Amino acid sequence: MTDTPQNRGTSQNADAPQNTDTPQSSSAQQTSDLTRLTAVELSAGLRAGDFSATEVTRAHLDRIEQVEGTVNAFITVTGDVALATAAEVDRKRAAGEDLHPFAGVPVTHKDLVVTSGITTTAGSKILADWVPPYDGTVYRRTKAAGLPLLGKTNLDEFAMGSSTEHSAFGNTTNPWDTTKVPGGSSGGAAASVAAFESPFSVGTDTGGSVRQPAAFTGTVGVKPTYGSVSRYGVIAMASSLDQVGPVARSVIDAAALHQILAGHDPHDSTSLPGEVPDFLAAAQQGASGGALEGVRLGVVKQLAGEGYEDGVSAAFRSALDLAAAQGAEIVEVDCPSLGYALDAYYLIMPSEVSSNLARYDGMRFGLRVEPEDGPVTAETVMAATRAAGFGAEVKRRIILGTYALSAGYYDAYYGSAQKVRTLVQRDFAAAFEQADVLVSPTAPTTAFGFGAEKSSDPMALYLGDVATIPANLAGIPGMSLPAGLSEGLPVGFQLLAPAHEDARLYRIGAGLESALDSARGHSLLAQAPEL
Structure with a gap:
């Protein structure tokens, strides 16, 4: 079934719903109550019969309709698909059938995840009307668990950016301050969670694209161990760095979604074998108290x-x-090689981008543009299509990557960058002999403004990834959780764990989150201004 997009590239407008002091209607109050519950709370309420999956899904769709004109977190809203899934969950629950514990809890997917019958754009003109014939593994797993799909979230084109300003479908805004960016490239995923449009969301992280927007929006973002979550059916940017990960409003919710997404996939040659640890139990253990006692934070x-x-x-x-x-x-x-990590990343990543994006040639799928003048050949069609379909940042990275891979420069640039990558991995291995987890700020700054000097300066944006990139080079898991506020905007606290120790990350992360929430008396998102 093809779901007609209900929202494509909306942006801030004067007709968006405004805050008023008038009392909420009972229907609006119910919507607010349900959308403010965590995924774990929604799961418990659904199983107890306090409300139905259809009620939960409708509440979130109503919330999307209320604030989406301001936030623009979605490229496509899939209301019919979500309600159909919710109705089926309600039917099965009423019949006493066995269901996944989180069946009926809605989810969103970054619009890099391929969804059969539903437009998948990668935030690019070149795929603006592409309807895939198959499902990505992570979407198939959330469907199998009975999670209604609310929609596909906005992103920097092909995940290339740190602000969600490079989307062909308009900017996503930060729910904390709509004059600020939500980070990127998973800015739509993080904004949908922070704006209470979705309980949790599926994003991707190539150099911090889950963790940095989580930091900017006061949410929790996790980059799992490379290979522990399938990339099959996720449009590739840089294959040796890309990793699917959850965005949520709490560490426990992130663990719950990660649990659903993880596991070996024979369709993905980089997928790790073995049993999936109980991330949810680890997070619950951490939140119960005492998780930080004796833990070495490096x-x-x-x-x-x-x-x-x-x-x-x-x-x-x-x-x-x-x-x-x-x-x-x-x-x-001390990890001395991390001083070279940013440089190495911005050689490896564009090189892989150059290779992966070669498939968008105007011949097989997606946009096709024929030249206005001259002969119509494979070369001229490819040139015209790529010129019209790709944005400036994508073109910049393709050119840089093609240059780094060219004859005479491969060893000097790409080959040297891969050697630095090995040194980064060794530095982390040595550091984890001294500490259980490594910690740092997630990003050097809080959310910045649209069109600011940073937004228009590619180098300034690249430097913003300095703390997150090393984890992708090493393939280790990382998490960002809200540390507090700076001038009214969220600050992210990053934790890194050894490869395959994602459960350790959840246990310690949940313990720190619990301590921070107790100290302030509530979660950080409770301080977010109402849209």
């Missing part, structure tokens, strides 16, 4: 110094002090 020397805003550093240090008060041991670790 502050990475290269990721916590010069270049970070004062407010970001202050929030990070405050969170460290709280962890120490909970019994954690704070140690400094």
Whole structure:
């Protein structure tokens, strides 16, 4: 079934619903109550019969209709698909059939995830009307679990960007301040969660594209161990770096979604074999208290110094002090090769981009543009299609990658970058002998404004990934959780764990989140302004 897009590239407009002081109607109040529940709370309420999957789904669709004109988190809203899934969950539950514990809890997918019968655009003109004939594995798994799909979220084109300003379907705004970016490239995923349009969302992280927008929006974002979540049916950017991961409003919710997504997939040659650890149990154990007692938190020397805003550093240090008060041991670790990680990444990533995006040639699928003048040949059609279909940032990275892979430069650039990657992996291995997890601010700054100097300067945006990129080079899991506020905007706290130790990340992350929430008396998102 093809679902007609209900929203394509909307942006801020004067007709968007405005805040008023008038009391909410009972229907609006119910919508608000249901959309503010966490995924775990929704799961419990659905199983207890407090409300139905259809009621939960309608509440979130109503919320999307209410705020989407301001947030623009979605490229496509799939209301009919979501309601059909919810109705089937309600039918099965009423009949006493066995269901997944989270059946009926809605979800969104970043519009890189291929969805059969539903437009998948990658945020690009070149795929604006492409309807895939198959499902990506992560979407198939959320469908099998009975999670209604609310829609496909906005992103920087082909996941290339750090602000969701490079989408062919308009900018996504930050629910904390709609004059600010939500981060990227999974900005739509993070904004949909922060704006209470979705309980949790599926994003992708190539150099921080889940963790950085989570930091900017006060949500939790996780990059799993490379290969632990299938990439089959996820449109590739840089195949050795890309990883699917959850965005949620709590560590426990992120663990629950990760549990659904993870597992070996024979369709993905990089998929890891073996049993999936119980991430949800690890997070619940961490949140129950005492998780930080005796834990060694390694502050990475290269990721916590010069270049970070004062407010970001202050929030990070405050969170460290709280962890120490909970019994954690704070140690400094030295990872000297991390000083070269950013440079290595911006050679490896565009090289793989250049290779992966060669398939968009105007011949087989997607946009086709024929030249206005001259002969119509394979070369001229490809040139015209790529010129019209790709945005500036995508073209920039293709050119850079093609150059790095060209004869005479391969060893000097791409080959050298791969050697740095090995050094980064060795540095992390040595650091984890001194600490259980490594910590740093997730990003050097809080959310910045649209069209600001940073937004228009590619190098400034690239430098914003300095803390997140090393985890992708090493293939290790990373998490960003809300540390606090700086001038009213969220600050992210990043934790990194050894490869395959995602459960450790959830246990310690949930313990730190619990301590932070207890100290402030509520979750950070409770402080977010109402849209």
